[in-house]
Amino acid sequence: MSDRPLPTGKLPPQLLAEFLGNLSPDPSVLLGPGIGHDAAVIQIDTIRLVFKSDPITFATEAIGWYALNVNANDVACLGARPRWFLATVLLPEGTTAHDAQVILDDLARAAERLGVSVVGGHTEITVGLDRPIVAGTMIGELTTEYVLSPARVRPGDALLLVRGIAIEGTALLARECRQTLERMLDQDLLARCRRFLYEPGISIVPAATLLLERLGEDLRYLHDPTEGGLATGLHEVAVACGTGLVVSEEAILVYPETRAVCTALGLDPLGLIASGALLAVVTPESVEHALDTLAQHDIPATQLGWLDPDPGRRVLIGSTGERPLPVFQVDEVARLFASGGCV
Structure with a gap:
């Protein structure tokens, strides 16, 4: 050690x-x-x-x-x-x-x-x-007879991303790095970023409750990506479920405000603390029902990908082909704070 x-x-x-x-x-x-x-x-x-x-x-x-x-x-x-x-x-x-x-x-x-x-x-x-x-x-x-645990997951199950990334990180940076960002970004945009804490908000309780009520046992497992961002949350899902992951890069919802803040500070949204987003594993047959249900309640969601039988396969599929799912040893916020690049 x-x-x-x-x-x-x-x-x-x-x-x-x-x-x-x-x-x-x-x-x-x-x-x-x-x-x-x-x-x-x-x-x-x-x-x-x-x-x-x-x-x-x-x-x-x-x-x-x-x-x-x-x-x-x-x-x-x-x-x-x-x-x-x-x-x-x-x-x-x-x-x-x-x-x-x-x-x-x-x-x-x-x-x-x-x-x-x-x-x-x-x-x-x-x-x-x-x-x-x-x-x-x-x-x-x-509230159920069963626990939404990784033990319920099967290879081939679909992976949904409910709401975008990284709501918490966007609000946090706009508040904690106010002086730095005010020199780089529009004031109206920064005001929206600060409001991300409340709108769209960091709570996934309504979305989780809705999926549980409407999908029943077709909802296998839920996980909220937090410190380390979406990428770390996806690795945690794979480890917990004992599967691999195939993720579509195009299906990752990133708010324009988040992209603006990350570009200004040199950060990667995939590794930015992501409370407010929800990862949902559902049966393949229930994907359309889940997405329709969320849309009816004005909750954005996409099918992010699926769980692969090979535990060693954790990949992003993008316009240039397949690449390994990135690993973030520390959250992008922690990296920024450690570098002194935020005031």
């Missing part, structure tokens, strides 16, 4: 898989930890609860809104209804009462919008921080 420092962002998947493989959850754990597992499912008597924990470390503006929605997304991906939320709010020295209230109000607004109850957590001023951090835990109730 190397003694070299690890890069910013998620632990390398090989290291994480090794650690998770040493864990032995008890029999009440119906779905435990794993790459591509968005949350855990625990059975208590006849009740099945879904648990998810995730921190917000990149954003400083609207961090409470990010924290609640990001955790709710992962719970919804398992076919559960987000119900209860706990937040650990760590604030840097120099934080005012007004600063703290803004974060807590953001949490409250996000909870009200999704019908979630904030039930506890912890708050403190912490030494050694240069920005606030909110680590959240969401608990939900499973």
Whole structure:
């Protein structure tokens, strides 16, 4: 094992898989930890609860809104209804009462919008921080007789991309890199980018709920690509499902605002934190029904590709032919922040 420092962002998947493989959850754990597992499912008597924990470390503006929605997304991906939320709010020295209230109000607004109850957590001023951090835990109730897990997936199943990429990254960069981008882009465009947090928004709960209600068991599995962007989310799907992936580059929905911000900052949208997008694995026969259902509710979606029987095949098909699905060791936001290219 190397003694070299690890890069910013998620632990390398090989290291994480090794650690998770040493864990032995008890029999009440119906779905435990794993790459591509968005949350855990625990059975208590006849009740099945879904648990998810995730921190917000990149954003400083609207961090409470990010924290609640990001955790709710992962719970919804398992076919559960987000119900209860706990937040650990760590604030840097120099934080005012007004600063703290803004974060807590953001949490409250996000909870009200999704019908979630904030039930506890912890708050403190912490030494050694240069920005606030909110680590959240969401608990939900499973609404189906089954869990939307990778175990339900079959090679040949279709892969849909619901909504475009990278909504969260676009909003985050427009807010956190305001001074840099104001020298490079139109003010109206930047205002739209900042609004991406709310419109189209980073919540995939409505889309996930709609697919679950309309497709039933033809909906195999859901995964929301977050840190590391769509490309990392696709690799996580492949690892979790034990399959390969064939993805059409033309089917990847990238908002014009996102392209403008990424071009200005020299970033690749495929590796940019992507909360707000949803990957859905469905039976081949249900693709048209799924896309029609989403379109009727003004939710953009495309058939991104399919799951290949060969686990070693993860490719993008574009105008110039086939190429390997890119790998991002760190999220594009983390890379930009580490380089000092954002103010």
